[in-house]
Amino acid sequence: MRTGTCLVYWQRLTMGKRVSTPFYLLKKPMLTLVQGRERSRPVESIVREVGELWKEGVKEIMLLGQNVNSYNDASEIKDVEPGGSWQLSEGFKSMCKVKTMGLRFSDLLDRLSAEFPDMRFRFTSPHPKDFPDDLLFLMRDRYNICKNIHLPAQSGSTSVLERMRRGYSRESYLNLVEKIRSIIPDVGLSSDFICGFCGETEEDHTDTLSLIRAVGYDMAYMFAYSMREKTHAHRNYVDDVPDGDKQRRLTELIDAFRETTGQHYDAQVGTxxxxxxxxxxxxxxxxxxxxxxxxxxxxxxxxxxxxxxxxxxxxxxxxxxxxxxxxxxxxxxxxxxxxxxxxxxxxxxxxxxxxxxxxxxx
Known part of the structure; x- marks a missing residue:
C-alpha cells in the first residue's frame, strides 16, 4: 500500500489463520483476514519483490501477516525434520503443531536487512508466542529493522486469556516484555486490548488496567468486545458483559494508557x-x-x-x-x-x- 507518493510499501507474507483463538472484530483495514491454514510465501519471492521495490525508490517495507512472526518457508527445504524443535517464547504454548520447519521469520528478516541496508523494515501483526531470542537479537543488531514491536496482550487477566485460548498467562506476557526490553532497551511497544470479553469480571478488568500501567505502551488499540458468529467464543461462551460496562471499562483502559504513554514521548526530547x-x-x-x-x-x-x-x-x-x-x-x-x-x-x-x-x- 502506497500513501500518496510516500515511499512506503506494505508487503503481505502469509495467507490464512493458523492460531486457534477466538476471532475479534479489531477493525484493522490493512489486514485481509482469511480463514484456513497459514501459508508462507517463499523467501526468494519476497526478496525478489523487495529488490524491485528498492529500484522503484521504496524506502520502507511493512511486512504483513495474520501472525507474521510465525512465518515458516519450507518450500525449498529438503530432508527436514518434523517441526518438533519450533521454538516458542518462554512460557507460551500453541494449539497448532508445526509439521515441517523451514526458514523462520528471523531468517527472512536477516536476509532482507542484510541485502537492503538503506531500506527500513517493520512488521505486523505478530503473536507474542513467536519471539525466540534470535529474532530479538537480530532486531537489536540491525539498524534497519525498526525498534518497534506490536505485542498484542488482549487482556491482563490469566483467566480471560485462558478463555480466549491465547496460549499464555499474564506472568508469561510480562516476562516476555522484560526480556524484550533487556535485549532492546530502546524498543517501542504497542498492543491490542479487548474489554468485556465473555465472563470478564471487575477483577479481570482491574488486572488489565494494572498490566497496561506496568508495561507502559507507546501505542495501543483498544476495543469493546463484539461477538462474532462461528467462532470458539460464540459456540462455547455467553456474551454476558452489559454494553454499559463494556464502554465504561473501555474508557478506563484508555485513561490508564494515557497515564503512561506520554513519558515515552517526553524521553525523546533532546535526542x-x-x-x-x-x-x-x-x-x-x-x-x-x-x-x-x-x-x-x-x-x-x-x-x-x-x-x-x-x-x-x-x-x-x-x-x-x-x-x-x-x-x-x-x-x-x-x-x-x-x-x-x-x-x-x-x-x-x-x-x-x-x-x-x-x-x-x-
Missing part, C-alpha cells in the same frame, strides 16, 4: 531522531513536514532547505521519501516536534551513530 518524510503536516501543510522515527513516533518539523550529509548539490527542501536527522525539541505526549538538521541516508546515519549493544546473549 536526534532519523525521520522518514511521509508528507506535509496536516496541521501546517504549507510550512511543516511530518514523518516517523525508527520507534514509530510521529515527528513534525519546519520545511526549510537542508544540505545532504553525503551528496553534493547544495541546500534543498526535504522531499517525501527523504531521511532527515531531526533534533527533538517538544513533545505533545502523542507526537514530537523538532528542528531538521540535515538530509542523509539510513546507513550513513547509523554508521555515525552506532546502536549500543548493552545486552549479552542469554
Amino acid at each position: 536526534i531522531q532519523l525521520v522518514l518524510v511521509e508528507g506535509p503536516n496536516k496541521r501546517a501543510q504549507e510550512t511543516e513536514l511530518m514523518g516517523k522515527s525508527d520507534r514509530g513516533h510521529r515527528v513534525s518539523f519546519l520545511k526549510e532547505p537542508l544540505s545532504h550529509s553525503s551528496e553534493a548539490g547544495g541546500m534543498q527542501n526535504p522531499e517525501i521519501g527523504d531521511y532527515v536527522e531531526v533534533r527533538i525539541l517538544k513533545s505533545s505526549r502523542a507526537s514530537l516536534h523538532g528542528k531538521a538538521l540535515v538530509r542523509t541516508t539510513l546507513s550513513r546515519f547509523y554508521n555515525a551513530n552506532p546502536i549500543p549493544c548493552s545486552a549479552s546473549r542469554f
Whole structure:
C-alpha cells in the first residue's frame, strides 16, 4: 500500500489463520483476514519483490501477516525434520503443531536487512508466542529493522486469556516484555486490548488496567468486545458483559494508557531522531513536514532547505521519501516536534551513530 507518493510499501507474507483463538472484530483495514491454514510465501519471492521495490525508490517495507512472526518457508527445504524443535517464547504454548520447519521469520528478516541496508523494515501483526531470542537479537543488531514491536496482550487477566485460548498467562506476557526490553532497551511497544470479553469480571478488568500501567505502551488499540458468529467464543461462551460496562471499562483502559504513554514521548526530547518524510503536516501543510522515527513516533518539523550529509548539490527542501536527522525539541505526549538538521541516508546515519549493544546473549 502506497500513501500518496510516500515511499512506503506494505508487503503481505502469509495467507490464512493458523492460531486457534477466538476471532475479534479489531477493525484493522490493512489486514485481509482469511480463514484456513497459514501459508508462507517463499523467501526468494519476497526478496525478489523487495529488490524491485528498492529500484522503484521504496524506502520502507511493512511486512504483513495474520501472525507474521510465525512465518515458516519450507518450500525449498529438503530432508527436514518434523517441526518438533519450533521454538516458542518462554512460557507460551500453541494449539497448532508445526509439521515441517523451514526458514523462520528471523531468517527472512536477516536476509532482507542484510541485502537492503538503506531500506527500513517493520512488521505486523505478530503473536507474542513467536519471539525466540534470535529474532530479538537480530532486531537489536540491525539498524534497519525498526525498534518497534506490536505485542498484542488482549487482556491482563490469566483467566480471560485462558478463555480466549491465547496460549499464555499474564506472568508469561510480562516476562516476555522484560526480556524484550533487556535485549532492546530502546524498543517501542504497542498492543491490542479487548474489554468485556465473555465472563470478564471487575477483577479481570482491574488486572488489565494494572498490566497496561506496568508495561507502559507507546501505542495501543483498544476495543469493546463484539461477538462474532462461528467462532470458539460464540459456540462455547455467553456474551454476558452489559454494553454499559463494556464502554465504561473501555474508557478506563484508555485513561490508564494515557497515564503512561506520554513519558515515552517526553524521553525523546533532546535526542536526534532519523525521520522518514511521509508528507506535509496536516496541521501546517504549507510550512511543516511530518514523518516517523525508527520507534514509530510521529515527528513534525519546519520545511526549510537542508544540505545532504553525503551528496553534493547544495541546500534543498526535504522531499517525501527523504531521511532527515531531526533534533527533538517538544513533545505533545502523542507526537514530537523538532528542528531538521540535515538530509542523509539510513546507513550513513547509523554508521555515525552506532546502536549500543548493552545486552549479552542469554
